[in-house]
Amino acid sequence: MKTRLGALNLRVPKLRQGSYFPGFLEPRRTSEKALVAVIQEAWIGGVSTRREDELVQAMGLSGISKSTVSKLCKDIDERVRDFLDRPLTGDWPYLWLDATYLKVRQGGRIVSVAAITTVAVNTDGRREIIGLSIGPSEAERFWVEFLRSLKSRGLGGLKLVISDAHTGLKAAISRVFDATWQRCRVRWIRNALAHVPKSQHTVVAAAIRQAFTQPDQK
Numbered sequence: 399m400k401t402r403l404g405a406l407n408l409r410v411p412k413l414r415q416g417s418y419f420p421g422f423l424e425p426r427r428t429s430e431k432a433l434v435a436v437i438q439e440a441w442i443g444g445v446s447t448r449r450e451d452e453l454v455q456a457m458g459l460s461g462i463s464k465s466t467v468s469k470l471c472k473d474i475d476e477r478v479r480d481f482l483d484r485p486l487t488g489d490w491p492y493l494w495l496d497a498t499y500l501k502v503r504q505g506g507r508i509v510s511v512a513a514i515t516t517v518a519v520n521t522d523g524r525r526e527i528i529g530l531s532i533g534p535s536e537a538e539r540f541w542v543e544f545l546r547s548l549k550s551r552g553l554g555g556l557k558l559v560i561s562d563a564h565t566g567l568k569a570a571i572s573r574v575f576d577a578t579w580q581r582c583r584v585r586w587i588r589n590a591l592a593h594v595p596k597s598q599h600t601v602v603a604a605a606i607r608q609a610f611t612q613p614d615q616k
Contacts, residue, residue: 438471486528486548489555490518493575495567496582502532514544518553528553541570549574583610 440450450467494517499510516529529548533540556577561567562585571579587606594602 437467438474482530483551486518486552486554488520490520490528490553491555491557492519493553493556493559493577494518494582495559495561495571497562497564497567500532512540516548521555538566538569538573541567542573545570545574 436453437450440453445453496515497512498515500513501508502511503509504511512533514529514531514533515527517525518528519525528551529544531544531547533544556575558578558580559571559575560580560582561571563581568579571577587603590606591599591603
């Protein structure tokens with residue numbers, strides 16, 4: 399089997415009765431997709447170029463260069479960019495915003511950045527991830543720019559925004575969207591349990607969740 403990565407010798411098993419032919423070698427299918435997928439997955443997982451080369455050799459190929467790995471993984475960037483830039487059609491009444499701090503390598507050193515995840519629900523009840531971003535902090539300026547990018551893609555019909563009670567984030571929401579803000583229930587419960595003895599966490603958490611399921615304030 400010839401691929402962009404080189405020639406790969408395959409041994410196809412023979413049956414005593416009937417015949418067998420691997421599905422990934424069927425006509426009109428790219429036989430190298432599985433190999434490329436393995437390399438891309440390893441790259442995403444942080445595998446070094448040297449280990450990538452060892453992996454490819456273990457699969458029966460002569461090896462792979464750093465430039466080839468980079469070229470193959472550009473496809474991931476293009477697909478992610480298309481996903482994040484896709485138009486948002488229709489109304490999306492409910493929006494969840496969250497940020498998680500991650501350690502990343504920038505300029506040869508490890509720094510902490512905020513990884514932004516945005517989930518929305520449309521009028522059909524379908525939930526989708528509509529936005530992802532990485533920034534230096536959760537400052538208002540960063541959030542305003544991110545929220546405006548969602549709006550420019552067509553995010554509309556927004557009624558409720560759920561997020562953490564971060565000052566910069568709340569300010570950005572009020573500047574960009576004309577919608578009601580609600581504090582994230584999960585974060586609120588976590589903060590509440592921080593003031594409760596650990597031995598009582600289960601009981602208190604159950605009581606809080608029950609309060610949220612009541613039909614009214616009484």
